[in-house]
Amino acid sequence: LGWKFYDADDYHPLENKKKMEEGIPLNDEDRIPWLCALHDILRREDTSRQDTILACSALKKMYRRVLIGGASAIESNHPEQPGENPALKILFVHLDGPKDIIAARLEKRRGHFMPLELLQSQFDTLEPPSAPENFITVSLEKPLPEILLQIETAILQG
Secondary structure (H helix, E strand, C coil): CCCEEEEHHHHCCHHHHHHHHCCCCCCHHHHHHHHHHHHHHHHHHHHCCCCEEEECCCCCHHHHHHHHHCHHHHCCCCCCCCCCCCCCCCCEEEEECCHHHHHHHHHHCCCCCCCHHHHHHHHHHCCCCCCCCCEEEEECCCCHHHHHHHHHHHHHCC
16 A cells, blocks of 8 residues: 554563563553654655554554554543544454464464453453444455455445
């Protein structure tokens, strides 16, 4: 698509990375500043009219609201912001699959700070997207070309 790509893992503060390396799951207090920083990146790219893809484990509805609306979304159930900073328009792609498939993929990663032992905590935290969120769900059990086509089709359909 020629869009700018960001991996949210690159923006975790050192404290978060150390915590995960030690097998300690992150909590909301660990994640919120990180998500706010990611929102700022998305806001900057949107202001520049740069289409952007962010790979991010936005596990909870509240986390997705922060990505859309920034820090003000924490106090509100609505990501809308008045004035010159309206909520970002984001299509969330929920990559859904059984834990064993995801575990097998995690085992193949090398040099990443999140150990396989934390996968269950991710499943425990997960709040799959639901209406009225703007999302699609894509099965990880499909072949990669099918996954990419489904995502690209959803993006191009707006």
